[in-house]
Every structure is written in C-alpha cells, then in structure tokens.
Amino acid sequence: MVQRITHAVTPHSHDTAGKTDTALETSSRGMRVLAVSFAVLMVTAAVQAVIVAASGSVALLGDTLHNLADALTAVPLAIAFSLGRRAATRRYTYGYGRAEDLAGIVIVALIAVSAALAGYEAVTRLLDPQEIRAVGWVAGAALIGFAGNEWVARYRIKVGKEIGSAALVADGLHARTDGFTSLAVLLGAGGAALGLPLADPVVGLLITVAICFVLRDAAREIYRRLMDAVDPALVDAAERILTSVNGVRRVGSVRLRWIGHALHAEVEILVPHDMSVITAHGVAVEAEHRLIHELPRLRAATVHTDPDGPADADHHATLTTHRPH
Incomplete structure (x- = not known):
C-alpha cells in the first residue's frame, strides 16, 4: 500500500528501457547510413575528379564539387546524431535531439547553394559555350555521379523516414539534387556529341528548376519539424x-x-x-x-x-x- 501511495504522487512520465534502447538503435542506424553514403559519394567524386583532369569539362568539375559537398553534409548530421545520444541536463531538460533540426537547416542551405551554383554555371555556359573533350568519358562520369547520388538519396530517405529523422530525409533530397546535376552533365555531353553546344546550358537551367522544387520540399520538411508539426x-x-x-x-x-x-x-x-x-x-x-x-x-x-x-x-x-x- 505504501508503494502504491508513493507512486500516486509521482509525475506520470514514462520512459522505458526498451524505448531508450530503440532510440539508441535508431541513432546507430543513422550513423551507419551516414558512413556508407559518405564512402559512396567520396568514391564517386574521386572517379569524377580523374576524368575532369583528362577532359577539362567545367560542367563535370561543378558536378564533382557538388558530390564532394554532399558527402561532407554527413559531418553536421553525424555531430547531431552523436549529440542526440547525450543525456538531458538541467539546462537542456529535453536532451539534445533538436540538434538534428539545426543540421537540417544547414542541409537546406547547402541545397540552396547547389541550386545557385548550378544556375550560375548554366547561365555562364549559355553565354560562353565550352568545348568538351573526351565526351564519352564525361558521359560515363556523369552516369556514375547520377547512380551514386540516387542510390545514396534513396538509402538516406528510406532510413530517415523509418527512424523519423527529418534531417536525414532532407540530406537524401540533397543527394538527389546532385544526381540531377550529374544528369545535366550527361545530357549536355550528349548534346555536344551531336554538335549542339547549347544543349549543356539549356539542360542545366532545367535541372536548376528541378533542384528548386527539391529545395522547396526539404525546406518545408525542416520548417514543419521546427514548428513542432x-x-x-x-x-x-x-x-x-x-x-x-x-x-x-x-x-x-x-x-x-x-x-x-x-x-x-x-x-x-x-x-x-x-x-x-x-x-x-x-x-x-x-x-x-x-x-x-x-x-x-x-x-x-x-x-x-x-x-x-x-x-x-x-x-x-x-x-x-x-x-x-
């Protein structure tokens, strides 16, 4: 009876060991996704960098830099997942889980930068078309970039939805924008092979529009999370x-x-x-x-x-x- 009365005056806040273990497991899954996707994108960027040196393709250089930047977005997310494992304190009474939302803001900003860079490069090439050497190698590198980014995007989005991480979903959408950029390089290379030098910048502008739609979706996801939706x-x-x-x-x-x-x-x-x-x-x-x-x-x-x-x-x-x- 004493135990029942004592329990009756305690707050009704219930945090089971099983739920804590589940939370740690979801953080571990998030870290695994980041590690695997980081490795895939770094290999993709390295392969593309070799072909950039051989072809002199400015478009492929931009795509390579995008892939490198996308790989590096794993850093703020990894920090956020690590912080999220820390116990609550008297100052941060709910713990550090909202660090993921801060990482999401960084990722949305990077998507916006990707869109701006893609648009700038497309307009620059439209005003001053560039000849592309080793078109076949450039097309192959573009395919590698698209395949690598799309695989990473699907992996991040799938796991992000399963563990409820809006930041990881946004990071997956970011990878998809870089895949679109790779696709623009591929189509531009195809146009160059057909004697259409303006095909590259025109397609680049269309891909920039597509990236803006992805940016809208990612920003909306993070905004809703920040607003406790x-x-x-x-x-x-x-x-x-x-x-x-x-x-x-x-x-x-x-x-x-x-x-x-x-x-x-x-x-x-x-x-x-x-x-x-x-x-x-x-x-x-x-x-x-x-x-x-x-x-x-x-x-x-x-x-x-x-x-x-x-x-x-x-x-x-x-x-x-x-x-x-």
Whole structure:
C-alpha cells in the first residue's frame, strides 16, 4: 500500500528501457547510413575528379564539387546524431535531439547553394559555350555521379523516414539534387556529341528548376519539424489509444512533438469525478503505457488526469486568467 501511495504522487512520465534502447538503435542506424553514403559519394567524386583532369569539362568539375559537398553534409548530421545520444541536463531538460533540426537547416542551405551554383554555371555556359573533350568519358562520369547520388538519396530517405529523422530525409533530397546535376552533365555531353553546344546550358537551367522544387520540399520538411508539426494521423491514433483505456471517459488535449527522431506526448484524459486518486493514477499509468508501446516512435508521455463532472464544477477556475484565449 505504501508503494502504491508513493507512486500516486509521482509525475506520470514514462520512459522505458526498451524505448531508450530503440532510440539508441535508431541513432546507430543513422550513423551507419551516414558512413556508407559518405564512402559512396567520396568514391564517386574521386572517379569524377580523374576524368575532369583528362577532359577539362567545367560542367563535370561543378558536378564533382557538388558530390564532394554532399558527402561532407554527413559531418553536421553525424555531430547531431552523436549529440542526440547525450543525456538531458538541467539546462537542456529535453536532451539534445533538436540538434538534428539545426543540421537540417544547414542541409537546406547547402541545397540552396547547389541550386545557385548550378544556375550560375548554366547561365555562364549559355553565354560562353565550352568545348568538351573526351565526351564519352564525361558521359560515363556523369552516369556514375547520377547512380551514386540516387542510390545514396534513396538509402538516406528510406532510413530517415523509418527512424523519423527529418534531417536525414532532407540530406537524401540533397543527394538527389546532385544526381540531377550529374544528369545535366550527361545530357549536355550528349548534346555536344551531336554538335549542339547549347544543349549543356539549356539542360542545366532545367535541372536548376528541378533542384528548386527539391529545395522547396526539404525546406518545408525542416520548417514543419521546427514548428513542432506532426502528422495529424498520429494525433488521431493517440486519441484512439487513449479512448480505449478502461476508465477514460473522454480525451482532452493531445500534444505531440518531435525531439530529434523521437516523439514526446503531453495528453489530458478525463475520468469519473468520484474515482479515487489511486485508481485514477492507475488509469493514467495504463494510458501512458499503452501510448508508449502502441504509438510508433513515441519515447515518453506525460498524462494529466482531470475529473469529469459534476456538471456545474469548474476544476480549473483559478487558471482561467492564465490560459491563452
């Protein structure tokens, strides 16, 4: 009985060892993705650099630099994943998971720079077309660049969605923009082989437009994460889970937010007003337990219990003036 009463006055915040292990595993998966993609892109850039030296292709040089920059975006993300493993402190009470969002801002900025550079190079070549030597080798290098970037993009986006990392998804989209740049080099080389020197800059401008669309998607993803947006379907699922808990009459507010690639929840449930404190606490604990184990990637939940009734009672009257309207 003493243990039950003691537990009744503790906050209803539930963070299981299993969820902690899962969080560490998702960070480990993220680090593996970064390591593998870094290696693939560095090899791709190295192969292209050799062909740049032999062909003198300015377009391929730009593509090589883009691939090198894309590989280096793994650095801020790796730092973010490492920081995310650190324990919460009295200053950073929610931990360091939001470092991923800061890394996402850096990645969006790099996509914007890629778009600007691609556009600049396309306009420059449009005004002053350049002859390309060893067209076949340039085309081969462009294919290697496109294949490497697209493979990395799919890998990053897939794992990023699975572990809930918006920054890793944005980094995958960044890799895809560099793949588009490689495709522009390939099409430009094909045009040069057909005696159409303006094909390279024209295609480059079209690819710049495509990169801008990718930039929009990545920026929107990071903006929503910074603004604590979540998929409304997650809120619906949380409400269904809470409603199914025995003893819960109604569900009040449900707030979800991403901290890194883990979800945190703050919810309100209403229970019968004549229910004992210990029984109401048991309902809250069960609600926490169900949420954490049934809502994907939810690491911690705080459940606030309110009495439902009597009809003429206002249990929050003293807080009315302190709540936003």
